[in-house]
Amino acid sequence: MTQSRKGVKSEARVIEQYCSVCKKTFDMEVVEEAEKNDVLWLKCPGCEGFLPYMIESEEEEENEVEAAGGGQETAPEDFSAEDKENSLEYDKAMTYKIDDIIYHRSWNDYGKVVAKETLPGNRKTILVNFGHQGKIRLLEGEG
Numbered sequence: 001m002t003q004s005r006k007g008v009k010s011e012a013r014v015i016e017q018y019c020s021v022c023k024k025t026f027d028m029e030v031v032e033e034a035e036k037n038d039v040l041w042l043k044c045p046g047c048e049g050f051l052p053y054m055i056e057s058e059e060e061e062e063n064e065v066e067a068a069g070g071g072q073e074t075a076p077e078d079f080s081a082e083d084k085e086n087s088l089e090y091d092k093a094m095t096y097k098i099d100d101i102i103y104h105r106s107w108n109d110y111g112k113v114v115a116k117e118t119l120p121g122n123r124k125t126i127l128v129n130f131g132h133q134g135k136i137r138l139l140e141g142e143g
């Protein structure tokens with residue numbers, strides 16, 4: 001394998017840029033770097049003109065999953081009469097499946113199992129999205 005790429009001196013940086021004067025894309029030499037580092041000046045080899053090159057930061061494109069304002073992250077579940085009829089009363093000795101509807105007697109609240117998780121020590125939990133209480137982690141299969 002032979003490396004036949006254009007020799008780029010370690011100090012000279014080259015950026016591919018379109019020149020609107022030449023109507024062509026060139027590998028342009030960076031002639032000046034601004035102090036703030038947000039704009040570079042490139043020299044067009046075609047017309048010998050200088051062009052500003054804006055450095056775009058790509059870091060801001062990531063979408064933050066966090067809910068703005070710290071409000072409710074999900075809408076509470078709305079349970080139909082049928083859901084309530086088919087609900088299982090919460091008992092920590094029981095085990096549940098995802099999508100099971102659970103009735104928590106102490107809170108008089110219905111919830112849907114949205115996730116299951118085993119904690120260190122092999123303790124099993126279910127994450128339940130309750131209609132009033134919101135998401136709450138409960139133990140299952142205890143004892």
Ligand SMILES: [Zn+2]
Binds near residue numbers: 020022044045046047
């Ligand atoms: Zn040019």
